[in-house]
Amino acid sequence: MRQVLHACPACGAAGMAVFYEVRAVPVNSVLLVTSRDEAMNFQTGDIALAACPACGFISNIAFDEALTQYTAQYEATQGYSPTFNKFHKALAQDLIDRFDLHGKDIIELGCDKGDFITMLVEMGDNRGVGFDPAYVPGRHPSPAADRLTFIADFYGEQYADYRADFICCKMTLEHIPDVGRFVATVRRSIGDNGDTVVFFQIPNARYVLCDVAFWDIYYEHCSYFTKGSLARLFRANGFEVKNLWTAYDDQYLMIEARPGQSAGEQGRKGAGEEELDGEESVTETMEMVRYFVEHYEAKRNEWRAALAGWQAASKKVVLWGGGSKGVAFLTTLGQSLDDIAYAVDINPIKTGTFMAGTGQEIVAPAFLKEYQPDVVIIMNPVYREEISRDLQAMGLAPEIRTL
Template sequence: MNTLELSIPQNIPLENSITPSECTCPNCGHQGLSIFYDVRQVPVHSCLMLPTQEDALNFPQGDVILGVCAECGFITNVAFDPQWSAYAPNYEDQQSFSPTFNQFALDLANRLIDKYDLRNQDIIEIGCSKGDFLLLLCELGGNRGVGIDPSVLPGRVQNEAASRVTFIQDYYSEKHAQYVGEFICCRHTLEHIQPTAEFLKTVRTSIGDRQDTVIFFEVPDTIRVLQDLAFEDIYYEHCSYFTPGSLARLFRSCGFEVIDLYRAYGDQYLLIEAKPTATRAEQVHPLEETPAQLVQTVQAFITRIQQKLAHWKQTLEQFQASGKRVVVWGSGSKCVSFLTTLDTVDLIQYVVDINPHRQGKFIPGVGKEIMAPEFLTDYQPDHVIVMNPIYLSEIQHSLDSLGVITQVMSV
């Protein structure tokens, strides 16, 4: 059994008399996780759009207490309560209003279609959100699709392939095995699920004896989060945090052979391609880190994170003291985590977002109304804080076209 020793500045108490030794890893079942990071009283959802400021400020809260498993390197929020995993049509995480993101999705779809000859095939997407990527796969490859997601809104995305795609407003389970075809896609969903091994085994069971079904999953890369001290990417909905090693080990333990493992989108995303196998696969991919290497990365995060938190809090306090107009660009989970982790909700004035389905709504736990970018033409902020650096060029172009002269900063 591996052991893990972390130099943690202070003992982090767990709620409900839970101790780290009682925490079980959802990936491998190892008993005993090491706690290394906590943020208390944060919104349990970041992307549920609320109609009033009062609803937003009174939104339920929970704790983020991250523990790392020495056996497999998996990281999870040990304080996560699954009762809050309630996704609905007002969960607004659609990213396809960004040209930058759309180009990434287009390139990815073409790559997968060409690599696996996804033409005139049956495709299922687990956690399809509003259906953008599934419709793209079906449009470009002439495929048929089934998208399963409790927050899906059939008809939201207009596409010529819509007649070949069925959307099911539900959580994925074995009852959906009838839809399994040549390709199973699951993007940015697994990090929202705490019983990770149980979920992946459900997918494997649904496939049955088929050996030709390709599995494609995409999740945030936690190595980048730890190395870049990206605290804005740690929030309640994300109860599961994957690295290349922990993700590949999970897939192998659940009856899959890893075909490929790689990073994309400015190394923010971790992508895995796999196939079912009757015998346990053993081959390790070159991108995988060992649990011991992950421990070193976690330790470096522990020693440096407080300095970054202090820097940003100090920066926002100085802006307020000098009367600067400060706006956050991007109203999603990064924004919620950025402001609530720093406890600086009142230090920014406005939040803007290009997604029209967010505009006019209020952010959970933050209480700020989401404004359209055009609002900035009259407001003329002194500083715009961008939540994701990959959009810097796109945002600067928008500001220029609006005639907004401001200092653009990235988290």
């Protein structure tokens, strides 16, 4: 690891330590790319992950916000998976029950196509406002449309006058470089309304580091948190952290926070607030970072050897998952169309598009009946059972590997 003169975006401390670098990766991994030529010549940027020695926050200090695009062509939904939908609906019901969300005003920051806030509004008879530049009108028709408002823009200071009983932000904070300023803006928007509940869901950095999941590190994800660093960020910006937990095979990290200091006291750490169970110290986070560094090369070489072996045996290999994990897996390993010709995705909107950076065509599952793959690499182990059933239903029995 090497020290750099870079102020931490979470706490402002200097001396972040770079521990992982990848050059020339696609700056967007889930934009709909309509030609192989466009995919092969997709704009690239660099990744230089650095850890803060003061708070444990991890940031891509090489990130350039101007390079990423969040438009209607940004297609990150997982809503075509029965496994994900079951989780998503259960999460919505859990939040409704946990926080008595009935007849309440709800804001979702980074609502994507609007599926989650639509569920919260429908299932709890609530009113909702969703912010996201990638929102597409009509993707989720709802009988509660008159209680839903969508603003196709990034949330920021210009919208701080929107008030709510419940503020939700799912899988968005990891895309934001200046996390301290963002969370401070959310706190200022609440003001002195001490009853407001704040819920964030983000990828769990412990999962990434301890599983050496280099395929979960991609350009759009410029910010990475453990329980400890996430709690420290919220406390430093005037929140009282009530709960921290993980879900989805520990891949997702959740936080419940409430305004704990007056808006005028933001920036001071919560004096006397006790840490919750499971909060990693900075020392523990740096130990996980060292573990990742020590095991990364072996994990990468293991996958390169497997792919080379299948190619030598003339086996047809496909990825199942035409999203960010697949793009990161292929580009980090430097794989080509000679190694893997296709990526499978159940999202019909992606069918006929191409993987940014490496050019694999994204095909529907039914394509495999004709293609007859020998090996299927599943990009997320959560979906192994679902995908295995789909393969079996098509009369296919390939070797299955999961990341």
